[in-house]
Amino acid sequence: MSQTEVLIIGAGPTGLTLALWLHKQGVAVRIIDYAEAPSKNSRAVAVHARVLELYHQIDLADDLNGFGYPLLASNIWIDGKHYATVPLSDFGKKLTPYPYMLMLSQEDHEKILENRLRSLGICVERCTKLKHYVEHGSKITATLVRETYGSEIICDASWIVGCDGARSIVRHEIGADFEGETYEPLFYIADIEAGSGDCYNPGFNGEAHIRMLGEKYNVILPFCNGKRIRLIGTMVPESYQQTVDLSTPNPQLKFEDVEPEIRAVTGIEIKKLHCFSTYRCHHRIADKFRKGRAFIAGDAAHIHSPVGGQGMNTGIMDAVNLAWKLAAIERRTFALDVIGATDQGFTMLTSKGFWPYLVRQWLLPYGVPIVTKLEYVKHQIFRRGSQLICTYRGSHVSQAASGWGAVQPGDRLPWANLDSGDNFSSLRHIAWQLHVYGYPPADLEKWCILNDVLLTVIDWDPHHGKVGLKKHAVYLLRPDQYIAGIFEGPSVNSMLNDYFSSRELTY
Ligand SMILES: Cc1cc2nc3c(=O)[nH]c(=O)nc-3n(C[C@H](O)[C@H](O)[C@H](O)COP(=O)(O)OP(=O)(O)OC[C@H]3O[C@@H](n4cnc5c(N)ncnc54)[C@H](O)[C@@H]3O)c2cc1C
Incomplete structure (x- = not known):
């Protein structure tokens, strides 16, 4: 025992x-x-x-x-034609110290x-x-x-x-x-090295490539310092029905079954196959x-x-x-x-149908290159894709929303990077802590010493306002860096005591 x-x-x-x-x-x-x-x-x-x-x-x-391997750009191809290169590092610039997808x-x-x-x-x-x-x-x-x-x-x-x-x-x-369902399309996934002559192939240039070909779609993701690529693609029944029954839950497909199509769609000469599998995707939640x-x-x-x-x-x-x-x-x-x-x-x-067709044939090739030039759109896409958008507003440990502006209790503390340093440095401390941008209320330091809670005071800079922070407000941060509450005024200490006692939390 x-x-x-x-x-x-x-x-x-x-x-x-x-x-x-x-x-x-x-x-x-x-x-x-x-x-x-x-x-x-x-x-x-x-x-x-x-x-x-x-x-x-x-x-x-x-x-x-x-x-x-930091992935810095992604390309969009429709029916063999290159439509856009989307620079990913631009999307997350100023939002996070890590403005990329790490492969x-x-x-x-x-x-x-x-x-x-x-x-x-x-x-x-x-x-x-x-x-x-x-x-x-x-x-x-x-x-x-x-x-x-x-x-x-x-x-x-x-x-x-x-x-x-x-x-x-x-x-x-x-x-x-475990509620949800299984998607109809069958996917293949292959990790490969390409032949040396193919380093100049646009599919092997260290960037991601998303290719739409009719109803098929295919993604190329570089990893392993760009030396290997991950190929993910959908398989349509018409291509394989001669040899394999794709309607069964686990069709037994071999790499040889899809290799000609991979070559045709990507133009890549496959030097070495590291692994290959097929799978059906599900979306389910308990x-x-x-x-x-x-x-x-x-x-x-x-x-x-x-x-x-x-x-x-x-x-x-x-x-x-x-x-x-x-x-x-x-x-x-x-x-x-x-x-x-x-x-x-x-x-x-x-899927088949009008809207998916519109997205694949018009929005992706023509809309994406235009809207992704807009700073706001780039930030919104990055915030969602990178999970910076995750918020716990409305949770019982988040103070009720109030007139705090864009950043509210439950949100991730926004990153504010100045020449003098950033506001994430103190976050290595995995415990409750307080941040103040400007001047803290008179007795706050005493409260922090008494309760052994870390207080970080950062000189106010107009950039703090730009990322949504409020001058002189007290930000109570949870151990996982989310904002639990925002407090102001002469009675902050009793507000903090109330916050913890009413939720039966300890620091
Ligand atoms: C092809 C493919 C591509 C993907 N690409 C991405 C991607 O790019 N990005 C992304 O975020 N996610 C991706 N995912 C999803 C990702 O792989 C999973 O979400 C992730 O593995 C989940 O991690 P986990 O630790 O929750 O579970 P798992 O990784 O499944 O780990 C569960 C562990 O529990 C062990 N286990 C199970 N039962 C028992 C038991 N009774 N006793 C003891 N041990 C047990 C298993 O051996 C296993 O090691 C992809 C998935 C697939 C299939």
Whole structure:
């Protein structure tokens, strides 16, 4: 029998991030996974700005940047003709220290997280499977099975978190429904190296390429320092019905079945195939993220279509949120929003009919190059794609909205970068803290010393106003960098006391 505070099931990106954040906050964790090692299957390759901002909190962003490949531009092709190059770095400029999409294989990403965890003295217990758990009183008791010996281990914990992927046992045990559906189109995914003569091929120039060809669509994403490319494409039944029945749930397609089409659509000479698989996408969300002492997070709680590469990123943000024990209901609202947006995008790209046709043939080739020249549009696209837009307005831990302007309680603290430094430096401290831009109220420092809460006072600059911050206001920040409340006036100290006592929170 062993004991821990939090038992984490699954060492994918969600479980590993959760373990890192909990450990950083002094919570004892145990993390198990039935796999021997991180999966080599091709899965996520895109890490978004919001996740890098959060990794900065635990000094991990530089490690990822060191291994990853920043994607700076994307091209749009319709029926073989090049229509636009969209410079991604322009989109997020001034919004974040990480104005790009970082390309890094999920396997390498997981290895970086696991190595960091190991360096902190926590080893993922591999070849170990959750069989079931029971909850009684103030703890849960889980039965784990060591696959190699078939031996059973009993583990007591205060909490159990299922980061155990789409087929989650924990989700099953909490009795959550997994509502949603499976998309009709069959996708292929291939990681390849191109022949040397093809380095001049526009599909292999270190940028992303989105190609629409009739109803088919195909994406080329460079990674591995631009030396490899990930090809993702839809397969239409007409091309393959001679050899393979695509209507079955898992059609057995081989790379040879799609290779001629890949060559025809992309013009790429394939030198080496690293991996190939076909899959059908789903979009589903659990009807609850928690029951008693059990939570679910990541793919166990929601799965997405691949448009926008949001699944892993959303799971990592679930983990950071859960790590300071917020009610999971807050994350369900955001996950629903992401699923809604990616579902619309996916359906537009892959369906038949007038509107999808209009988007593919007119909006993408002619509209996108024009509207993406507008600063406002670029920022809005980046904010959504990179999850900077995530907000917890209206959550019970967010103070009610008031006349604060664009930035309200529940929002991410906006990034304000000045020549003298930025306002994210103090955020490495994973705890409640206060920011004031201008002069703090007279007794605030005393309150902070008394309650051991970090206070950062930054000289007011007009740029702070431009990003939505208010002069002399007191920003109460949650441990995950979101604004819990904004206070002003002579009685800020009692407002802070009220905020914590009315929500039964401690700092
Ligand atoms: C082809 C493809 C491309 C994708 N591209 C992107 C992208 O570009 N960007 C993006 O953000 N997302 C992308 N995704 C989604 C992304 O891969 C997932 O969202 C992500 O893996 C979810 O992480 P997770 O940790 O929640 O779950 P998983 O990665 O599924 O990890 C779950 C872990 O739990 C373990 N486990 C399961 N059951 C048990 C048990 N009973 N006991 C012990 N261990 C257990 C498993 O072995 C596994 O290691 C893509 C997915 C696919 C399939």
